[in-house]
Every structure is written in structure tokens, then in C-alpha cells.
Amino acid sequence: MPDNTRRARDEMFWQTFADRYAVEPGPINLENGYFGRMSRTVVEEYQRNIEMINRSNSVYVRQRFEQVETQKIRAQLAALVGVPADTVALTRNASEGLQSLIRNYNRLQPGDQVLICDLEYDSVKNALRWLARNRGAEVIEIDHQHPASFDSLLATYRDAFERYPKLKLMALTHVTHRTGLVMPVQAIAAAAKEHGIDVILDGAHALGQIDFNLDELGISFAGFNLHKWIGAPLTLGFIYIAPERLADIDPDMGESHYPVTDIRARTPYGTPNIPALLTLPLVIEEHHAMGGSAAKGARLNYLRNLWVRAARELPGIEVMTPDDPRLYCGITSLRFTRHSDQQPMVERLLSDYNLFTVMRSGAASGPCIRITPGLTTTASHMKLLTRALTELG
Ligand SMILES: Cc1ncc(COP(=O)(O)O)c(C=O)c1O
Structure with a gap:
């Protein structure tokens, strides 16, 4: 198994990186697609x-x-x-x-x-x-x-x-x-x-x-x-x-x-x-010390696959991106197929499971909910998401 793929699964390894970021207590952020966090050392350098x-x-x-x-x-x-x-x-x-x-x-x-x-x-x-x-x-x-x-x-x-x-x-x-x-x-x-x-x-x-x-x-x-x-x-x-x-x-x-x-x-x-x-x-x-895009991408893909593999089996959930490794990255959207409006489901994810996500419309295939793990996301966050999808779907 290539190094990055093996490391992507190593929660202890990624915890050391996660510790480099200050994170406000509150909802679990699965909307890291808007912008990323700076590390503490970058914040200090910026200041x-x-x-x-x-x-x-x-x-x-x-x-x-x-x-x-x-x-x-x-x-x-x-x-x-x-x-x-x-x-x-x-x-x-x-x-x-x-x-x-x-x-x-x-x-x-x-x-x-x-x-x-x-x-x-x-x-x-x-x-x-x-x-x-x-x-x-x-x-x-x-x-x-x-x-x-x-x-x-x-x-x-x-x-x-x-x-x-x-x-x-x-x-x-x-x-x-x-x-x-x-x-x-x-x-x-x-x-x-x-x-x-x-x-x-x-x-x-x-x-x-x-x-x-x-x-x-x-x-x-x-x-x-x-x-x-x-x-x-x-x-x-x-x-x-x-x-x-x-x-x-x-x-x-x-x-x-x-x-x-x-x-x-x-x-x-x-x-x-x-x-x-x-x-x-x-x-x-x-960025390079962390292994650059190859290492970050492997970790994000790993986290993505944790929830996507489970969600593929759920009858009420549609995963919007294919599993061809050439066509996906850490960001992947889903749809609750039994609900025409996705925004209330974004709100349920937050109110019932403390998971912060965002709805995205504009694709010809219809509105969906975007799930974007980040560098501080853990495998247990993905497990919680899977539970939420199983119960809400
Ligand atoms: C696909 C895509 N293009 C362009 C932009 C705009 O980027 P910026 O916020 O740097 O202007 C975004 C921002 O989310 C994006 O997702």
C-alpha cells in the first residue's frame, strides 16, 4: 500500500496535525469547503x-x-x-x-x-x-x-x-x-x-x-x-x-x-x-511538510470513503459522485431521496447530530448536501455522520 494511503488511515498520525489547529468548540464542521483553517503557527506568523x-x-x-x-x-x-x-x-x-x-x-x-x-x-x-x-x-x-x-x-x-x-x-x-x-x-x-x-x-x-x-x-x-x-x-x-x-x-x-x-x-x-x-x-x-496535496488528498479521500461506503447501502440516501478514483476527492454531496427539500435535512443534521453541513443547488441532478471533511476531521466524525444518515434516511 502506498505510504500516503497507509498514513491516511492512521488516526494518531492525523491527530498530531489536528492539534496544530485551534478549533472553536461547537458543531462538528463538515463544511470545510468554504475555506480552510490556518495552523496556529501560521496565525502567529500572520500576526x-x-x-x-x-x-x-x-x-x-x-x-x-x-x-x-x-x-x-x-x-x-x-x-x-x-x-x-x-x-x-x-x-x-x-x-x-x-x-x-x-x-x-x-x-x-x-x-x-x-x-x-x-x-x-x-x-x-x-x-x-x-x-x-x-x-x-x-x-x-x-x-x-x-x-x-x-x-x-x-x-x-x-x-x-x-x-x-x-x-x-x-x-x-x-x-x-x-x-x-x-x-x-x-x-x-x-x-x-x-x-x-x-x-x-x-x-x-x-x-x-x-x-x-x-x-x-x-x-x-x-x-x-x-x-x-x-x-x-x-x-x-x-x-x-x-x-x-x-x-x-x-x-x-x-x-x-x-x-x-x-x-x-x-x-x-x-x-x-x-x-x-x-x-x-x-x-x-x-503544506509540503504535511506531505503536500498527495497526503492531504489521501486523508480526505479516506474520510470521504468511510461515510460513502456505508451510505451507498442506505436506501434513502443517494451519493452524488461516483466511486471511480479519478472522479472523486474529499468533497462529496449526498441527497435524502425521500425528501424533496434538502435544507430541512441540513438543519436536522445540525440539531440532532451536531453536524454542520451545507446545501448546494444548481446541479442539473438537483439540490444536495455537501459533506467536506477537513484536516481536523476524524474517523469518529464520519461514523457519527453514517449513523445520522442511517437514522434520518
Ligand atoms: C469551484 C469554485 N470556483 C471558484 C470559487 C471562488 O473562489 P474564491 O472564494 O477564492 O473567489 C469557489 C469558491 O468556493 C469554488 O468552489
Whole structure:
């Protein structure tokens, strides 16, 4: 058994990591998908950086941060996704980055088509709708089959690519926030390329829990945040643009602080959260010390499988993501099939079992309840969830 898989089951091992996080007493949080906790040491470092920047002000920022620190940070972020440092630019979150890529994509002509699916994030969908409206393009919206399989996902895209020959651009969500389904990005991107369709990858939920390399995935445009599975302070993210595709994204609203050949011109200009950025080197060090995305992902998958295996046998529960290891991650949604409204079941999970979850709608397959374990979740939390599903289902 590979090391990460063996370690994923080791509650004692993970307890040592869990102890590094301060957790407010209260409900058991199975909604770790919104944002992740910082470790205690990261919180302390962040506080130190707030105080240091407050003391030294622009003297430090102009002399050192802008010249040296941001370059180091860009290199570390680029390494997380296996690309060169000068192909990434810092943003405040994934939405800002993805919206910049979409807003400034300059290859659409009137009559062209853009593609979104039911599983995309709403602000990404809306940005593509906005782009299409402004460029005289048409939005093609597709729904994925449910339950999905590797082949059905790919076939749905292939079918759309054949059916809509004017497609030029599509969004692709690596891990959908609605059900946790992991898209076969490499296969879809390769099929899109055959049809000359550009892909903007939404990596918000993938970074930090899935080990990937953007070059291997065949992705030229992508946006990420650092507060979900990397463990950074809120307000940080980045974009990637393949160097040979930089000219296809315009500088943001005529941005001119950086030369047109610099990716940093593609994001909104403004003073960033400098103390948070200065905290990143420690965050990334801790991420790697924990075993990186491969170890975090293995642990989250293990916790996911603990409840999913049991829930598959329950007649009143539908698990929304397949068990093909290529298509799932730690996030997985479920539905109480005997209840049309899922929100009261979210409330029952909380009131009767002290389990905090969230309802997610928008998938063509209907509303569901998202279960997202985190790094402080234990096997006994999953057992409690299984009991709750057995009794409530
Ligand atoms: C799939 C997906 N895309 C984009 C976003 C937006 O990320 P951010 O909060 O960093 O703007 C989220 C946030 O939950 C998400 O789940």
C-alpha cells in the first residue's frame, strides 16, 4: 500500500496535525469547503507580519517586499502547479483571477460560442455570460449526465464540441463545489484542443487536495485561491497563463504598471494584503511538510470513503459522485431521496447530530448536501455522520 494511503488511515498520525489547529468548540464542521483553517503557527506568523508591516510601512514594502519577496512568493506558487515563476500573477482569490482571465480574453468574435456546464461556479458562469454578451457571442449551456462516469463526462463534451462548431472558449471546473465531482481535465482539455477551443480552468477546489501539474493537464489559463486546501490566510490567489498565450489575454482595463509582456498586467492593480502574502512561505513549507496535496488528498479521500461506503447501502440516501478514483476527492454531496427539500435535512443534521453541513443547488441532478471533511476531521466524525444518515434516511 502506498505510504500516503497507509498514513491516511492512521488516526494518531492525523491527530498530531489536528492539534496544530485551534478549533472553536461547537458543531462538528463538515463544511470545510468554504475555506480552510490556518495552523496556529501560521496565525502567529500572520500576526507578526501584520505588526511588522504596520511598523515598517512603505519603507519595507517599497525597498524589499516589491523587489524581492513577491518574486519569491510567485516562484513558490508556480512550483505548486509545476510552471515557471513568470507565468503566474497574484490575485486576491480565485474569483478575481478567473474573472480577469475571462474579462480580458480577446479572441472572441461576434458569432462565436462559449461553453459552460451546470457544475460550474456561478460567478464563472456569469462572467462568461457577460463576456459573450459584450462580444456578440452565444453561450452554450450543457448539463452533465447523472450519475457521471469518466466516459459520460468526456462524451458530453465531445458531443458539444461536434454540435457547436463555433465554440472558441469554455470554462472547466477541476473540482465542482456543488457535488465534489473531479473532472477528467487532461482528457477534456485534449479534446477541446482538437477543436481549437480554449479552456479556462477553475482550480479553486483542486489546489492543495489534488496533485497535478498544469503542463501535464494541457491547461493554458487557470485561476486558484490559497485559502481552501493550502491553508493560507484569506485574500490570496493567483492566475496562470501559458507564456505563448499571454497575448490572448489583454492587460486588465488598460493596466500599465507592468509591461504588456508581463502577466502581472492581467490582474487588477492595487495594494494587496502584504502581511498575508508574507505569511505564504511558512504556509507552503507546512503544506509540503504535511506531505503536500498527495497526503492531504489521501486523508480526505479516506474520510470521504468511510461515510460513502456505508451510505451507498442506505436506501434513502443517494451519493452524488461516483466511486471511480479519478472522479472523486474529499468533497462529496449526498441527497435524502425521500425528501424533496434538502435544507430541512441540513438543519436536522445540525440539531440532532451536531453536524454542520451545507446545501448546494444548481446541479442539473438537483439540490444536495455537501459533506467536506477537513484536516481536523476524524474517523469518529464520519461514523457519527453514517449513523445520522442511517437514522434520518
Ligand atoms: C469551484 C469554485 N470556483 C471558484 C470559487 C471562488 O473562489 P474564491 O472564494 O477564492 O473567489 C469557489 C469558491 O468556493 C469554488 O468552489
